[in-house]
Amino acid sequence: xxxxxxxxxMDTILSGARSAFETYQDLSxxxxxxxxxxxxxxxxxxxxxxxLKDQDDRLYVTLEASTKKILADVDMKIDRRTVKMSDRExxxxxxxxxxxxxxxxxxxxxxxxxxxxxxxxxxxxxxxxAKSNPINSxxxxxxxxxxxxxxxxxxxxxxxxxxxxTGASHYQAVQPSVQDxxxxxxxxxxxxxx
Numbered sequence: 001x002x003x004x005x006x007x008x009x010m011d012t013i014l015s016g017a018r019s020a021f022e023t024y025q026d027l028s029x030x031x032x033x034x035x036x037x038x039x040x041x042x043x044x045x046x047x048x049x050x051x052l053k054d055q056d057d058r059l060y061v062t063l064e065a066s067t068k069k070i071l072a073d074v075d076m077k078i079d080r081r082t083v084k085m086s087d088r089e090x091x092x093x094x095x096x097x098x099x100x101x102x103x104x105x106x107x108x109x110x111x112x113x114x115x116x117x118x119x120x121x122x123x124x125x126x127x128x129x130a131k132s133n134p135i136n137s138x139x140x141x142x143x144x145x146x147x148x149x150x151x152x153x154x155x156x157x158x159x160x161x162x163x164x165x166t167g168a169s170h171y172q173a174v175q176p177s178v179q180d181x182x183x184x185x186x187x188x189x190x191x192x193x194x
Contacts, residue, residue, distance in 0.1 A: 004059055006137055008052070009095065009104060010172050010190045013141055016048030017041065017188040018174055032178075032186050034110065034145055039063075041108050041143065042092050049095065058098045065094035065105075089123075102135045111142030114161035117191065121166035124193045136194070140166060143188040151185035152177050159189045169194050 020041045024033045049061040093106040107120035117140045124138030146154040163171050168191035177187040
């Protein structure tokens with residue numbers, strides 16, 4: 001079985017994020033997705049994976065995936081001394097293949113500064129580094145706004161700082177950033193965690 005590439009996953013995440021932005025703006029009479037509950041963004045990203053699933057029926061997505069369920073699905077044992085997560089904790093999304101093999105973990109977060117995404121990146125990294133774990137990557141989706149003449153640069157610097165703080169291998173942002181006449185700029189980035 002050929003693996004679904006990280007590039008395809010990142011493109012799909014960003015497609016879903018852009019859809020969330022446009023849909024919420026339309027539904028709310030002009031409000032940005034940052035005003036919506038995080039679950040709205042998660043659902044739109046999941047729906048983008050449905051479009052990918054229509055092309056390749058091996059990939060599935062689960063929302064609010066519990067760590068206990070993930071462990072049971074793959075019959076995986078983790079060292080509780082190194083993976084500091086309780087069985088009650090959940091990941092926002094889990095991608096997995098038809099046979100039950102997990103592909104990736106996805107977390108979404110409002111990204112106001114370099115530390116805002118770091119806890120999620122650390123949670124993902126704990127799982128990736130666990131022995132006998134078939135998950136080889138995770139993604140933190142950070143969305144943010146800024147205002148003013150340098151808003152686009154502010155967001156770029158914020159995303160670079162998040163990449164550096166989380167140790168992400170790389171990131172990709174929605175391009176171009178969305179701007180409104182009042183000087184506000186919205187953008188979202190997907191950070192790959194390995």
